[in-house]
Amino acid sequence: MVTVGTGIGGIIIIDGVLLRGAHGAAGEIGHMNAIPDGLPCACGRNGCWEQYASGNALVRDARALAASRPGEAGLLLSLGDGTPEGVQGVHSAKACELGDLVAIEAFRGVGTWLGRGLADLAAILDPTAFVIGGGVSEAGDFLLTSARQTLSDKMSGKRQRPTPELPLAKLGNNAGLIGAADLARTNSQ
Numbered sequence: 001m002v003t004v005g006t007g008i009g010g011i012i013i014i015d016g017v018l019l020r021g022a023h024g025a026a027g028e029i030g031h032m033n034a035i036p037d038g039l040p041c042a043c044g045r046n047g048c049w050e051q052y053a054s055g056n057a058l059v060r061d062a063r064a065l066a067a068s069r070p071g072e073a074g075l076l077l078s079l080g081d082g083t084p085e086g087v088q089g090v091h092s093a094k095a096c097e098l099g100d101l102v103a104i105e106a107f108r109g110v111g112t113w114l115g116r117g118l119a120d121l122a123a124i125l126d127p128t129a130f131v132i133g134g135g136v137s138e139a140g141d142f143l144l145t146s147a148r149q150t151l152s153d154k155m156s157g158k159r160q161r162p163t164p165e166l167p168l169a170k171l172g173n174n175a176g177l178i179g180a181a182d183l184a185r186t187n188s189q
């Protein structure tokens with residue numbers, strides 16, 4: 001599972017069992033390197049995947065697009081305070097639904113970055129599916145269409161295996177809470 005929220009989180013389930021790692025820290029996929037010497041990340045490194053395929057990246061890109069093409073971004077800008085800096089993630093999602101081309105482009109860009117990282121993960125894990133959750137995933141196909149296309153284009157071994165499915169998570173923002181409770185329940189038995 002890949003959670004696309006402020007950053008990117010991940011969990012890896014193999015044969016129904018959560019992969020914890022030697023120290024309980026497995027699945028920190030958001031800090032895979034996407035661009036050598038790229039944008040600084042809170043983890044202390046540069047160019048981490050979550051700097052390009054997350055809610056933070058979406059807001060940054062939407063603001064930059066709105067600043068460079070204000071004439072096309074009137075709808076997006078009007079949902080905030082009228083300035084590019086006033087654009088928030090919720091405005092981008094709403095503007096997408098209303099057909100704002102700049103907002104749709106911002107989501108498409110984040111989806112493309114998402115697909116690139118998923119292609120790398122597919123090379124390592126060969127999964128059946130990547131379940132996509134987190135706040136940004138609520139935009140649905142505005143995010144997932146470009147992610148699916150990029151994953152399909154970039155993944156290795158395409159002749160030997162199908163492209164993993166990208167279903168949306170069903171539990172929304174409560175998924176982490178419910179998962180933690182379930183883990184405690186199953187581990188206490």
Ligand SMILES: [Zn+2]
Pocket residue numbers: 030031041042043044045048
């Ligand atoms: Zn990082």
